[in-house]
Amino acid sequence: MAKMSxxxxxxxxxxxxxxxxxxxxxxxxxxSKQLLEVRSPTSGQLLATVEQAGARDYTRVMQQSQKAxxxxxxxxxxxxxxxxxxxxxxxxEKKDALGALVSLEMGKILTEGLGEVQEMIDICDFAVGQSxxxxxxxxxxxRPDHRMMEQxxxxxxxxxxxxxxxxxxxxxxxxxxxxICGDTALWxxxxxxxxxxxxxxxxxxxVFKRNKLPMGISAVVIGRGSTIGEKLIGDKRIPLVxxxxxxxxxxxxxxxxxxxxxxxxxELGGNNALIISDKADLTGALASSxxxxxxxxxxxxxxxxxxxxxxxxxxxxxxxLIANYKKVRxxxxxxxxxxxxxxxxxxxVKEYENAITAAKAQGGKVLYGAxxxxxxxxxxxxxxxxxxAIENSAEIVQHETFAPILYVMKYRQIxxxxxxxxxxxxxxxxxxxSDSVAEAEAFLSYLGSDCGIxxxxxxxxxxxxxGAFGGxxxxxxxxxxxxxxxxxxxxxxxNTINWGGQVHLAQGVEFQS
Ligand code: UN1
Numbered sequence: 144m145a146k147m148s149x150x151x152x153x154x155x156x157x158x159x160x161x162x163x164x165x166x167x168x169x170x171x172x173x174x175s176k177q178l179l180e181v182r183s184p185t186s187g188q189l190l191a192t193v194e195q196a197g198a199r200d201y202t203r204v205m206q207q208s209q210k211a212x213x214x215x216x217x218x219x220x221x222x223x224x225x226x227x228x229x230x231x232x233x234x235x236e237k238k239d240a241l242g243a244l245v246s247l248e249m250g251k252i253l254t255e256g257l258g259e260v261q262e263m264i265d266i267c268d269f270a271v272g273q274s275x276x277x278x279x280x281x282x283x284x285x286r287p288d289h290r291m292m293e294q295x296x297x298x299x300x301x302x303x304x305x306x307x308x309x310x311x312x313x314x315x316x317x318x319x320x321x322x323i324c325g326d327t328a329l330w331x332x333x334x335x336x337x338x339x340x341x342x343x344x345x346x347x348x349x350v351f352k353r354n355k356l357p358m359g360i361s362a363v364v365i366g367r368g369s370t371i372g373e374k375l376i377g378d379k380r381i382p383l384v385x386x387x388x389x390x391x392x393x394x395x396x397x398x399x400x401x402x403x404x405x406x407x408x409x410e411l412g413g414n415n416a417l418i419i420s421d422k423a424d425l426t427g428a429l430a431s432s433x434x435x436x437x438x439x440x441x442x443x444x445x446x447x448x449x450x451x452x453x454x455x456x457x458x459x460x461x462x463x464l465i466a467n468y469k470k471v472r473x474x475x476x477x478x479x480x481x482x483x484x485x486x487x488x489x490x491x492v493k494e495y496e497n498a499i500t501a502a503k504a505q506g507g508k509v510l511y512g513a514x515x516x517x518x519x520x521x522x523x524x525x526x527x528x529x530x531x532a533i534e535n536s537a538e539i540v541q542h543e544t545f546a547p548i549l550y551v552m553k554y555r556q557i558x559x560x561x562x563x564x565x566x567x568x569x570x571x572x573x574x575x576x577s578d579s580v581a582e583a584e585a586f587l588s589y590l591g592s593d594c595g596i597x598x599x600x601x602x603x604x605x606x607x608x609x610g611a612f613g614g615x616x617x618x619x620x621x622x623x624x625x626x627x628x629x630x631x632x633x634x635x636x637x638n639t640i641n642w643g644g645q646v647h648l649a650q651g652v653e654f655q656s
Pocket of ligand 1: 262
């Protein structure tokens with residue numbers, strides 16, 4: 144595919160250089176007068192200016208979302224699924240442009256930008272099928288001639304807060320499910336990738352309009368966390384907030400939504416490790432470690448941050464890994480030759496530098512990288528992917544740095560590997576490379592990984608949409624995407640029906656005058 148120009152991307156996705164930040168179908172609007180400059184992480188070029196949504200805009204959007212919910216929930220679920228099918232089709236049509244926009248605005252390489260749009264298409268397909276199967280069990284009643292069952296009903300307006308690193312897919316995981324479940328969705332995209340938010344909303348607006356559906360089933364507010372974000376999480380009309388971001392942000396959301404007894408799905412920091420056994424296929428382990436640590440410039444929640452390597456294979460493995468690192472082509476993410484693009488901004492580079500300084504001070508030894516590159520395109524956002532040998536207990540290793548820094552360490556006994564693996568505050572994704580059935584099964588057992596995702600002979604990143612996605616401990620809890628994650632987007636109702644005519648009290652209670 145020839146490199147798509149900014150002009151072409153903007154045209155295909157209905158983007159303008161002076162954008163307004165609120166929409167629920169129809170025209171974009173904003174009244175805050177607070178401007179957000181959107182710059183390319185690669186070149187620093189001003190891509191667009193967004194006038195952010197203010198408090199009044201939020202109120203307008205929210206009211207419309209609530210109104211739309213009343214109509215949308217009455218539509219049969221398979222008919223809602225039909226709309227999501229059309230959204231999937233529209234995404235197929237726009238895949239090249241949207242994938243290129245992700246790459247342009249956020250900096251991941253094009254194949255990964257396209258992969259992200261593919262995740263959106265996949266979740267739409269998944270949701271279409273699921274729309275005919277929002278099922279609950281029939282249960283056995285202890286009372287004669289009674290039946291019990293469970294039903295699932297639409298929940299309301301679901302708030303979605305997404306991060307810059309997956310600026311489109313995570314929204315789709317949430318909205319495709321929320322929509323088939325009969326909910327409306329109100330999205331606050333990351334201020335670091337707002338144009339992706341605009342583009343997605345433009346795509347679905349067309350589908351909703353064509354089907355003559357009420358406006359507000361999909362709504363977007365681009366605005367500051369301190370104003371719009373706080374309004375959204377504190378809003379009692381939002382029964383579920385699904386948020387992706389840092390643990391610090393998640394704690395705040397958990398606190399505010401919890402105080403009003405709302406529900407959350409939080410997908411926060413990961414500190415994902417891959418154990419590489421002496422019984423592993425090292426070629427596979429190498430490819431998976433390389434993609435996990437260097438892919439998306441280390442800016443996935445699922446990025447591999449730690450390698451726990453058996454001492455017998457450690458030296459050989461590290462040598463090969465360094466050889467791979469030396470060949471990483473760093474540059475313009477839209478150039479098909481590039482393997483690693485920039486970090487999102489200068490702030491992220493600072494975090495990268497701080498982490499390396501801390502690692503060195505805490506006994507770490509840099510094996511490769513640790514260098515900010517002279518700006519090839521005018522912005523100080525390019526770094527070398529880095530490998531550091533260090534103890535797991537070092538303070539910096541316990542912390543998620545959103546950059547391509549890989550900490551490597553040795554183990555002798557598999558139990559020790561498991562202990563090191565779990566000895567971090569986070570619990571998102573994990574993996575073991577081993578051809579020993581016993582080791583692999585133990586890793587998946589209660590003795591092994593304490594993460595929400597645990598893989599065998601696969602890396603930590605790049606999960607499929609069919610599985611439930613989320614983690615434990617400081618990763619926040621809750622699941623998005625596949626399996627039965629849809630249940631979080633509905634309210635469960637237990638029904639007991641007496642068809643026999645006689646009144647029976649449960650637990651054998653007698654109550655007659
Ligand atoms: C994220 O980084 O927030 O498993 C999501 C993966 C992707 C999703 C990552 N499918 O790496």
